[in-house]
Amino acid sequence: MVIDINLSTLQRLKRPEAPSIPQPSLARLPQYHHYLVDLADKGISRISCSVIGAYLGLIPVQVRKDLQYTGIIGKPKTGYSVAELIQAIETFLGWNNINEAFLVGVGNLGTALLGHERFSKFGLRIVAAFDTDSTKIGQWIHEKAVLPLEQLADLAQRMSIHLGIITCPAEAAQAVADEMVKGGIQAIWNFAPVKLRVPDHIIVHNEDLYSTLASLSWKLARRFRVPVQEKEAV
Amino acid sequence: MVIDINLSTLQRLKRPEAPSIPQPSLARLPQYHHYLVDLADKGISRISCSVIGAYLGLIPVQVRKDLQYTGIIGKPKTGYSVAELIQAIETFLGWNNINEAFLVGVGNLGTALLGHERFSKFGLRIVAAFDTDSTKIGQWIHEKAVLPLEQLADLAQRMSIHLGIITCPAEAAQAVADEMVKGGIQAIWNFAPVKLRVPDHIIVHNEDLYSTLASLSWKLARRFRVPVQEKEAV
DNA sequence: TAGATTGTTAATCGATTAACAATC
């Protein structure tokens, strides 16, 4: 009797929920990366968790756990190789393979992102921009063409674009997201302060300025409201 | 024998760590607020947790807990008053009292924020901008003067500015933060991808695009790497 | 070898969720 188990069955059995990493750890990886690149520039080749932690305000064991998700292996007593660590983080995050992206909404924020050359070092290349404003369509901004929104879905499909960036006003954001989904885009980076309705398989990340603003103003308000002696928590 | 307990002692005894709210709850409050304002615009005056939750993809009890931090009291069976809820959130977050802010770094991102009129509804007014680029100094952007960075500390002190926004390049951010601290600024909203070193009592919130980008690219990379059958986690 | 640092398992802590009581 032959038991028929193919590769994907095995993988599903071994990791029923897919290999995973806590969201907070994921968010810290770019910070480690940034620090490590600085170290590499200074010619430092080995580093320990305690030193990384001291720089970022984290305890060593947390740094160690985070780094372990990338698959890196350190040496007791001498720590990690800076170069290997950078490599491990970049590979883990998929920064070696560039994601091509479309951006919609060429206002100040959209323009700022279009001009951000550094993104290409982090696996992101914005290849074209879209807008509905006819005065903007046809322009070139930071070497990227501004095209009419109607062309997005078709072009996304033909160019196999997987990532969409929404920097348009809140009112237009849902319609833009719908176009992106129609074009087969898999992930949306949303800067508009709206909850987008998209199919389950679409990855959405919101860059929500108002959440940050809320934290800031709550803390400021509290500081000027409560007695001076009290300590800052949260 | 008289026991001398003054007000602030009492308050310290009653809430040794100061009244607090989990960070995730705080971040969700603006989302409730946004939805509630929409409801109010539509003339809806009462709302239940389940409906709010359904809209934002949260379970009712979580919404209820979050809202309780604002001190709001609902009525069983009929839910909450939309108007009261909006009021409660705004008061809780301190959005009734405007925070005046200085912004440093008048690039595309800085300009975008300067032009964002809506902030004034959320307790934030940017009153002046600063830069080191002499071609920008002296200009007016969205009705705000662009001043030389050297004047920041002195002006912040004289105008009692408590909030600073950093939208300059990463290399300059630490120096800008130092100036802000010198000027007595209490809280910093940092858009530069650097870990700022400031005294303990300064509130710093980072708007870290690279963290979001890391999540997105990791999820995209994983999607195109792992077998199709696997489910999306995290 | 001794000591520093990684790797790993267990305990703790905080946020979320479940269960249920209170109330309109």
Add this chain to the structure above:
DNA sequence: TAGATTGTTAATCGATTAACAATC
């Protein structure tokens, strides 16, 4: 009243931290 919804206490879950073993 019965039923819907809030309010609250207890259980669960996930991330952080502590403790300790392994290794260079």
